Amino acid sequence: MVKIDQISLPDFPLLLAPMEDVSDPPFRMVCKENGADLMYTEFISSEGLIRDAIKSRRKLDIFDYERPIGIQIFGGDEESLALAAKIVDVTNPDLLDINFGCPVKKVAGKGAGAGVLKDLDLMVRLTDAVVKSTRLPVTVKTRLGWDDQSKNIEEVAERLQDVGIKALSIHGRTRAQMYKGEADWTLIAKVKNNPRIKIPIFGNGDIDSPQKALAYKNKYGVDGIMIGRAAIGYPWIFREIKHFVQTGELMAAPTVEERVNVCRQHLRKSIEWKGPIVGINEMRRHYANYLKGLPGIKDYRNRLVTLKTMEEVEAVLDEVAVNYKDFVMERQAIELVNYHENCPL
CATH class of the missing domain: 3.20.20.70 (Aldolase class I)
Known part of the structure; x- marks a missing residue:
């Protein structure tokens, strides 16, 4: 302690x-x-x-x-x-x-x-x-x-x-x-x-x-x-x-669904605390980090930073969750295999 x-x-x-x-x-x-x-x-x-x-x-x-x-x-x-x-x-x-x-x-x-x-x-x-x-x-x-x-x-x-x-x-x-x-x-x-x-x-x-x-x-x-x-x-x-x-073991990386859910949670709290306009505007700096590493994500990111309502943002996040679900599961498996092959005992 x-x-x-x-x-x-x-x-x-x-x-x-x-x-x-x-x-x-x-x-x-x-x-x-x-x-x-x-x-x-x-x-x-x-x-x-x-x-x-x-x-x-x-x-x-x-x-x-x-x-x-x-x-x-x-x-x-x-x-x-x-x-x-x-x-x-x-x-x-x-x-x-x-x-x-x-x-x-x-x-x-x-x-x-x-x-x-x-x-x-x-x-x-x-x-x-x-x-x-x-x-x-x-x-x-x-x-x-x-x-x-x-x-x-x-x-x-x-x-x-x-x-x-x-x-x-x-x-x-x-x-x-x-x-x-x-x-x-x-x-x-x-x-x-x-x-x-x-x-x-x-x-x-x-x-x-x-x-x-x-x-x-x-x-x-x-x-x-x-x-x-x-x-x-x-x-x-x-x-x-x-x-x-x-x-001594690595956890599996968060799935895209989990990334999206936490991003959504962050967004809702931001709006609750700051109000809809400031809350949405200031959340824009976070999307790139939540979605980092997903191929072809730039178009979604560009849309997210222009939207003005929570409903519009959440609709795009739903699209991301659906369209990248399989990709993340594959990436997680590769990451864990690579780690266990290269990790010193």
Whole structure:
């Protein structure tokens, strides 16, 4: 069992990463149903919360079936982050996470997210301000450092633990790398193996298959892993990793019928939460991922991103389920045969 303060998680828990414009309640719902152990909201601007910005406040929506769930905030000002923490406290999540990892210019360029990596003393002060402003357990998500010359994650981990954080998630890239190149987990392992570190350490970056998840678990010894991009349009990644870690066997890939059903479920929740217009429009970014790998799917995808009613979208999804049913069953068989022929004993 892994514990974040009083929150109990299973051995080697799988976390859903907070992703802007992705990790909303509809997406979190399908990930939770497929095995995510701990999830986070999209990151929320501390300044937006204080100004009562509608978009920021809406991101505070959480549901009991999602628990345990954390709300993630970002900002570069101690007073603003502390006040935002008090606002979050009222919404009663299970924990509060601080984003010190977002690399995009509009965040990092304003001294928030990964921008804080350039000033470790500021990072400590910001974290301390949040810890002292909330009754919730506070966790942090960050990167190895600003660039190759400032990979300071080992010092970061010790100092943030000293001011009271209860867990640390580390993306194995610097801010300068953005999402390019291969994530380096060696420094994540050094943090985990530091005898001073007593809090759970979660690794993040490049985990896109059950085989890789187990290999990284064994090689780097982290307490759990956080999955981001690999879950977009493929929430089954969580259940597949769990099954492989427990049994050493790969699960069968989801059938097209299952892909369509989960996509439909995601769509309906999106409309329920956002309304018919925004719900349908924002769902368009997900179709390509749900239907990835199906030959000749481009025409269906092009239709899906132009439709304006739930009934029209569901009619096209029904066509996909019927027309690709046999293909997926064949592909699953090939995948499993290939795996068992090549898997080392």
